[in-house]
Amino acid sequence: MMRCLSMLLCLLISPLAWSEAKIGVAVAQYDNYIAYLVQAMQERAKEVPGGATLQLEDAGGDVVRQLGQVENFISQSVDAIIVNPADTAATRKITERATLAGIPLVYLNSRPEVESFPAGVVFVGTDERRIGQMQMEYLAEKMGGKGDLAIILGRLAHDDTRKRTAGVKDVLAKYPDIKVVEEQSANWERDKGMDVMSNWLLSGKNIDAVAANNDEMGIGAAMALRQAGSQDVMVGGVDGTADGLDAIKRGLLSVTVFRDTVGIGAGSVDAAVRLINKENLQGDIWVPVQLVTPENYQQFQSK
Incomplete structure (x- = not known):
């Protein structure tokens, strides 16, 4: 009898051992x-x-x-x-x-x-604000603490967009000689990242580095820069996806944060x-x- 009760208790507290x-x-x-x-x-x-x-x-x-x-x-x-x-x-x-x-x-x-x-x-x-800080700390150092920065945002309704961007701006507060000259959403998408960057380039505004809220938008921006012959602009991403890592290997991205x-x-x-x-x-x-x-x-x- 006791053995039966023990088996019943096991069934009750460990359902995954017996059913999908x-x-x-x-x-x-x-x-x-x-x-x-x-x-x-x-x-x-x-x-x-x-x-x-x-x-x-x-x-x-x-x-x-x-x-x-x-x-x-x-x-x-x-x-x-x-x-x-x-x-x-x-x-x-x-x-x-x-x-x-x-x-x-x-x-x-x-x-x-x-x-x-x-x-x-x-x-x-993951801690999204810390991710933005890590990305920008690297870019700021490579920029020598000065220059013109563009930020490519994810979907505006998304909390990751807000937190990653807040992290970027936390770091910028320590670097008064780095100016944000452009800030626009590309909705997490590579094609839209490329379009946003292309429009910025057409405006003629100087950009020394780009902080993108994810790898996909960063890759799109880097592709637009490469097509325009702008090889010296640093681009940072977030996620560390397989495509993001390959983009670093190919020199499209300068940095990403591995999630x-x-x-x-x-x-x-x-x-x-x-x-x-x-x-x-x-x-x-x-x-x-x-x-x-x-x-x-x-x-x-x-x-």
């Missing part, structure tokens, strides 16, 4: 970086004891659509939900719906603009599984970041 977990995943907008994240999540899901299936939905940048996707996950009684928020200032209803349904919720990559999370809700990602995509993606699945298993997991789970330069980029190519 269903995890709904809602991403803000599918792009190259999100593709890397999703790949890391899928690889980790294969390693979950008992298995885990991921149901992926793309909000296309639409807050209302993303909320509907989360509500669909809830109606399907998934075991956990992972959300890369379409707007970090508009996550309250997502959190409310998930907690009311008693379904664990993991935000990944972009932290909601709240001071704290209720029980059963966590965030997995551990595998750590973030796999970590979100790990967090979801731990919450499903009723582990006491709370608050923010920070993934370390590292500066990538022409001198050390090779050590990141295998990560």
Whole structure:
């Protein structure tokens, strides 16, 4: 009898050992970086004891659509939900719906603009303000503490855009001889980064360096500079994607900040599984970041 009770308790507290977990995943907008994240999540899901299936939905940048996707996950009684928020200032209803349904919720990559999370809700990602500081510290040093800087912003509604740019400006406050001469959004996209840079070049304004909020926009800007024959302008990116690392190798980017995509993606699945298993997991789970330069980029190519 005691043996039967023990087996029953094991079943109750360790559901993943006996059945496959269903995890709904809602991403803000599918792009190259999100593709890397999703790949890391899928690889980790294969390693979950008992298995885990991921149901992926793309909000296309639409807050209302993303909320509907989360509500669909809830109606399907998934075991956990992972959300890369379409707007970090508009996550309250997502959190409310998930907690009311008693379904664990993991935000990944972009932290909601709240001071704290209720029980059963966590965030997995990186310190975006520190990322902006690291990028600009490198550029400022290479600029010799003076010159004209252009900033290419991500999607304006995105908290990562605000925090990374705030980090850049934290550093600029220490360098009064570095002037911001241009600042415009390219919506995280390579083609738009190229268009923005091309327009700046046509205006004839001097630019010594570009701080882009991600690698994709930075690569686009660097391509426009190369086409115009402007080889001396430094361009910084963020993410350290495979394309970003290759851009450093090719001399398109001068610097990027490596965000551990595998750590973030796999970590979100790990967090979801731990919450499903009723582990006491709370608050923010920070993934370390590292500066990538022409001198050390090779050590990141295998990560």
